[in-house]
């Protein structure tokens with residue numbers, strides 16, 4: 485499971501360095517047959533199989549990871565978010581990443597405190613205790629969990645517009661654009677659905693499919709000319725992921741999906757043929773130390 489692959493520079497995120505990406509690919513190729521998801525069921529060669537997956541469709545994946553994969557003839561699976569094209573609306577999770585990259589934590593924290601009562605933030609921000617910077621910890625907790633989506637947007641959007649002037653410019657610089665998607669598609673990579681607006685599972689399978697999956701599937705059909713068969717839920721489904729695993733599968737199957745990729749760590753065998761486990765490239769233990 486890959487997200488950002490780039491030279492560290494954006495402070496708000498923890499990207500995988502391209503050199504380390506190449507080392508991981510070397511290791512994977514030695515030990516696995518790398519395939520697109522559609523080929524998981526084909527008769528097996530000697531090695532077990534591996535799918536290289538990318539979430540969130542960020543620009544670095546097109547500019548850095550894709551050329552490396554293409555030049556080495558390695559297939560991979562990329563996932564599409566349609567809301568940025570249809571609504572020009574950037575998911576809060578990426579507004580947070582971007583804002584924390586371009587502005588100091590002190591600056592953002594000061595602004596949050598000037599607008600909202602943040603007395604509960606300090607003691608509840610423990611989930612981000614891995615963040616050494618205390619203001620980074622407060623900011624991430626406040627923006628991702630404590631404030632409502634509208635409140636977070638009211639802090640983040642004006643700051644990013646100050647930097648990019650328009651959302652079109654932000655989206656063009658932050659995400660894979662449609663022409664680039666066509667290049668990825670023609671190169672033989674697999675493309676699946678990630679989300680419309682990067683929302684976690686809402687608890688009602690039919691409604692979630694109608695809002696967060698179907699419009700993305702249709703957008704891919706319309707603009708890339710094929711019907712996607714694979715799905716990667718945003719946030720791995722979020723807090724209701726267990727419910728999602730049970731209830732969303734029949735809806736997805738009815739709509740022609742062959743499987744989905746979770747954020748649960750683990751290998752896959754004949755017992756989990758629909759929801760597939762993954763290993764996060766940034767949490768390496770099961771696949772060796774690449775430092």
Ligand SMILES: [Zn+2]
Pocket residue numbers: 539540678682717718719
């Ligand atoms: Zn995502």
